[in-house]
Amino acid sequence: MRSSAMRTRTMPSAVIIGTGFGGLGMAMELLRHGFDDLVILERASAVGGVWRENTYPGAGCDIPSPLYSYSYAPKSDWPRRFSGQRDIxxxxxxxxxxxxxxxxxxxxxxxxxxxxxDESGTWTVRTADGFQATTDVLISAVGQLSRPALPAIAGIGSFAGPAFHSAEWNHGIDLTGKRVAVVGTGASAIQFVPAIQPQVAALTLFQRSAAWVLPKPDVEYRPWHHRMFAAVPPVRLAERFAVWALCEFLSLGIADVPAIRGLVTTIAVNHLRKQVTDPHLRAKLTPDYPAGCKRGLFSNDYYPALTQPNVRVETTEIAEVVPTGVKTADGVLHEVDVIIYGTGFKGTEFLWPMKIHGANGRELEEEWQGGARAYHGISVPGFPNMFLVYGPNTNLGVGSIVYMIESQARYIRQALRELSRHPAHTLDVRRVVAEEYDRKLQARLDRTPWGLCSSWYRNAAGRITNNWPGAVVSYRLRTRTLRPERYRLTAAATTIAGQ
Structure with missing residues (x-):
């Protein structure tokens, strides 16, 4: 990083925050195109983002690895089609x-x-360990799923035994023979419940809403698969394309072809009927909201785990947590030895708790009152030369976020190329452009089922801040080329003064 007095080179410097798929992908995109004046800041001691942090039993991805990987960094020897946390x-x-x-x-x-x-047109970044850097461009790649969310339950801190969030799994606790309460039925619980069910004495699953669960078309790749993928890359690419095409087809059901949601519903209902024969339990596990309202989940062992004699699905609302267990609204005390919260992440609190101050000292928190928003999920008006990877409204209901990240990284790289043509300048998306984009985006989001149920996609005001409403190819086309006329190009005041 360099000071404003040294800004004589044409290639802008950059600070990237985060080393998950977004941060690493952004760095590789810049380096491949000659932008080598960059530093990446990571709060932990290793790369990996959510795949470093989430080590709960059964952790894995619900998108096949041929697509959930960088297009320019293929891997021919994935152990399975749907890889686990360790392999990712x-x-x-x-x-x-x-x-x-x-x-x-x-x-x-x-x-x-x-x-x-405002004078130098640069960003100063400070870290908790006292490091400070001045840079031309600030790129946040902290993602949307980095901060675990605990439910607002009375007495949640009073439990006398071990209690932890699935994203902060306590591997020092032996669950063998324990009575375990699991709060939440999201993507993490779908994976760790079957993994721990055989070892616990009793498992009570507290379910607020049932999930739409689809069969998981997983396969184990054999050595001959690995040899074929390595020797004949078109075969590997064909599988990647097939997965991408299927995801694109399903994504059309979100806003454009509602009939596709009916197909998904039929598949999920048949999956439930096949794996759960008890009509009472099946009724509990049948969602009361439309398919697509929350992200569909994939599992072949979740329903079978819930049918085991040591598992109970409790749908009565939790009233409070007490030292000995969980008390439900009907007054029943469920005594347990361990509580595990599978309650997701604070997905709508983008960049928090970082303090970001843009032009004229304006705080990003103030800019985002009512909900986070950004042009293409990348640029925020009033925050020049700041770009976001996996920002607002770029999450997917269906598909690989890595595909979206690659689109964003290419777009941001074009922004840096524009800055390299105009040294000591800044790019700031025009507010009228950003507001018009957001208006059209929200109108399209109104056509999706995401507003019909409660989910982490929506903030407290009901605004959908996380998801992209459509096919990923439409997003890629929109971000294919940076349009300089939609940004304000401004020379730094110190540069003007020195002319």
Missing amino acids: YAYLRDVARDNGLLERIRFGSEVTEARFD
């Missing part, structure tokens, strides 16, 4: 090592504040 984490470590990123990462540096200087 190892992939990210390998990518960082093989692409020379490790020496550019400053580990143990949690960003606390970033402030734009």
Whole structure:
């Protein structure tokens, strides 16, 4: 990083925050195109993002690995079509090592504040460990699923036994023979409940709403698969394309072809009927909201685990947590030894708790009153030369977020190319452009089923801040080319003064 007095080079400098798929992908995109004045800040001691943090039993991805990986960093020897956490984490470590990123990462540096200087047109970034950097461009790649969310339940801190969130799994607790309460039935619970069910004495699953669960078309890749994928890349690419095409087809059901949701509903209902024969339990596990309102989940072992004699599905609302267990609204005390919260993440609190100050000292928190928003999920008016990876309204109901990240990284790289043509300048998306984009986006979101149920996609005001409402190819086309006329190009005041 360099000071404003040294800004004579044409290639802008950049600070990237985060080393998950977004941060590593962004860094590789810049380095491949000659932008080598960059540093990556990571709060932890290793790369990996959510795949470093989420180590709960059964953790894995619900998108097949041929698509849930970088297009320019293929892997021919995935153990399974749907990879587990360890394999995805190892992939990210390998990518960082093989692409020379490790020496550019400053580990143990949690960003606390970033402030734009109107005079120099640069950003100053500060971290909790006292590090400070001045840079031309600030790129946040902290994602949407980095901060675990605990439910607002009375007495949640009073439980006398071990209690933890699935994203902060306590591997020091032996669950063998324990009575375990699981609160939540989201994507994490779908995976860890079957993994721990055989070892616990009793498992009570507290379900607020049932999930739409689809069969998981998983396969184990044999050595001959690996040899074929390596020797004949078109075969691997064909599988990647097939997965992508299927996801695109299903995504059309979100806003454009509602009939597709009916097909998904039929598949999910048949899956439930096949795996759960008890009509009482099946009724509990039947969602009361339309398919697509929440992200569909994939599992072949979740329903079978719930049919086991040591498992009970409790649908009565939780009233409070007490020292000995969980008390429901009907007055029943469910005594347990361990509580595990599978209650997701604070997905609508983008960039929090970092303090971001843009032009004229304006706080990002103030800009985002009522809900986060950004042009293409990337640029925020009033925050020049700041770009977001996996920002507002770029999450997917169906599909691979890595595909979206690659689209965003290419777009941001074009922004840096524009800045390289105009040294000591800043790019700030025009407010009228951003507001018109957001208006049309929200109108399209109103046509989706996401507003029909409560989910992490919506903030407290009911605004859908997380998801992209449609096919990923439409997003890629929109971000294919940066349109400079939609941004304000401004020379730094110090540059003007020195002319």
